[in-house]
Amino acid sequence: MSEASLSQTSHIPIPGTLTENAYLPSETMKFEDWQRAGSLLTDIQTSINWWIGDWILHGEKTWPDQFSQAIYLTGKSDVTLRNSAWVCNVFPPEDRHPLLSYTHHFEVASVKSPEERKWLLVQAEEKGLSSIQLRKLRNNNVGDAPELPSLEMPEHMSNELRKAMSGFMEALAVYKPIHHSEEVTFKLPWGRVNMTLTAETMLS
DSSP states (O other): OOOHHHHHHHHOSSEEEEOOOOOOOTTOOOHHHHHHHHHHHHHHHHHHHHHHHHHHHHHHHHTTTTTHHHOOOHHOOHHHHHHHHHHHHHHGGGGGOOOHHHHHHHHTTTOOOHHHHHHHHHHHHHHHHHHHHHHHHHHOOOOTTTOOOOOOOOTTOOHHHHHHHHHHHEEETOOOOOSSEEEEEEETTTEEEEEEEEEEOOOO
């Protein structure tokens, strides 16, 4: 998206100029405007995953035959986008805790029981738990916390690749499939990865 189109389509009153990779404050802006811009930008950062997830769910419901192409054109990671939609589906707006982050909700979205999800979020809110602390609480108290798939890694694999694969498997463990089988292809600087994801049971 060009700077001009970004400016024309944005209705967020942030003083200055927004481009795809920069914020250029006005040289004549007042301190109050600078402060307001900071508040708006941090609000966007806090809410963006909710907004994207709700956007995907609306497209999936309204244009089921077309929305996937629009998502592809965003250029964003399919796993990241799908996770946003999945969390938003588990937690509709009325069930979201405004004092907790999207990441808090993500950590408990895989818990099957709505009552246990609610209890975990209430504990996080009342005790001021970070998302990492909430994850530990979930693992210690909820029986159906997701287990990461076993992955045999060759001994010669570098530590960097081991960490990357572990993070990738963790993302897949909470991914909610929408089809029984999905073909996934993505490019990396050193080559291409092709996968077929097959769900034994469809999640509801």
